[in-house]
Amino acid sequence: MGLVRRRGALGRPWSGWRTAAWCAGALLLAVAVSPPLVSTAHADPAGHMVQHLLLGMYAPLGLVLAAPVTLLLGAASPAWRRRTARLLGSRPVHVLSHPVTAGLLTSGGLAVLYLTSLYAASLHRPWLHALVSVHFVASGCLFASAVAGPDPVPRRPSTATRAVVLVLTAAAHAVLAKWLYAHAGTLPPGAGHTPAATERAAQWMYYGGDVAEVLLACALFAGWRRARRHGARRTGRAGPGGPGPAPSHSTRTDRSTGSRAARTAGHSAASTPTRAATASITPTCPAGTTSSVMPSSSNT
Numbered sequence: 001m002g003l004v005r006r007r008g009a010l011g012r013p014w015s016g017w018r019t020a021a022w023c024a025g026a027l028l029l030a031v032a033v034s035p036p037l038v039s040t041a042h043a044d045p046a047g048h049m050v051q052h053l054l055l056g057m058y059a060p061l062g063l064v065l066a067a068p069v070t071l072l073l074g075a076a077s078p079a080w081r082r083r084t085a086r087l088l089g090s091r092p093v094h095v096l097s098h099p100v101t102a103g104l105l106t107s108g109g110l111a112v113l114y115l116t117s118l119y120a121a122s123l124h125r126p127w128l129h130a131l132v133s134v135h136f137v138a139s140g141c142l143f144a145s146a147v148a149g150p151d152p153v154p155r156r157p158s159t160a161t162r163a164v165v166l167v168l169t170a171a172a173h174a175v176l177a178k179w180l181y182a183h184a185g186t187l188p189p190g191a192g193h194t195p196a197a198t199e200r201a202a203q204w205m206y207y208g209g210d211v212a213e214v215l216l217a218c219a220l221f222a223g224w225r226r227a228r229r230h231g232a233r234r235t236g237r238a239g240p241g242g243p244g245p246a247p248s249h250s251t252r253t254d255r256s257t258g259s260r261a262a263r264t265a266g267h268s269a270a271s272t273p274t275r276a277a278t279a280s281i282t283p284t285c286p287a288g289t290t291s292s293v294m295p296s297s298s299n300t
Helices: 001-007 016-032 036-045 045-065 068-075 078-088 089-094 099-115 117-125 126-148 159-182 195-234 249-280
Strands: none
Touching: 016 045, 036 045, 045 126, 045 195, 068 078, 089 099, 099 117, 099 126, 099 159, 117 126, 126 159, 126 195, 159 195
């Protein structure tokens, strides 16, 4: 919020709905780490899955749609902006923020957690559970930003590529949820949950994940529409009936030059009868002599 106030003091007010998105994401994070939900997540796999959805899918979507990097660049000093731009343009950040990398981190992390003994170990080691939660938030923010983030990203893949990665990641998420449901008696290994409890957790994962992924797809589509509108305005193709681009300096110069030429042509046309009448009364010169008055050729 301090960055929002600083940006406003510089005469560049921040979008209200982006501030609301940030507040919503922060609120969901607070709910996910609140003591009641933490204790429920420790005892019930369904509670754990709700916590996973909040930490890894819903809260990151709100935080990313708030465009925090754009806000930081707008309120920071020129030196910080240059450093941030160099960091965003570096090769490691480019590889890490690619949609394929982000999709593998989020879906692969879930597979490792629920198909190995990592989940059971996190139930008995608080530091490991905290590390898993940090991974949820980080991978969720990375994936949401790579697919539909409004912040500037150098060499960002096309919208079609990001949409394909989103669909494939959503499919992997759904397959994992169905696999958990089908093997509720043995998965996650060593957790000791009843099959019914694991089935409820798998249902939360399946349907809750679908809703989050639909919201992410809507954000991707909205960003694509916004980019098309901005591109149309830049090229003067805002649509039928829309205002065209402002005339350039050369266009205005051509128009003024044309107006002066038209006025000159009109003046010449008006004076042509007088010159023609003068020519009609001028005696014809004999061959080999030069007349002091030559008739002017009329403009056609």
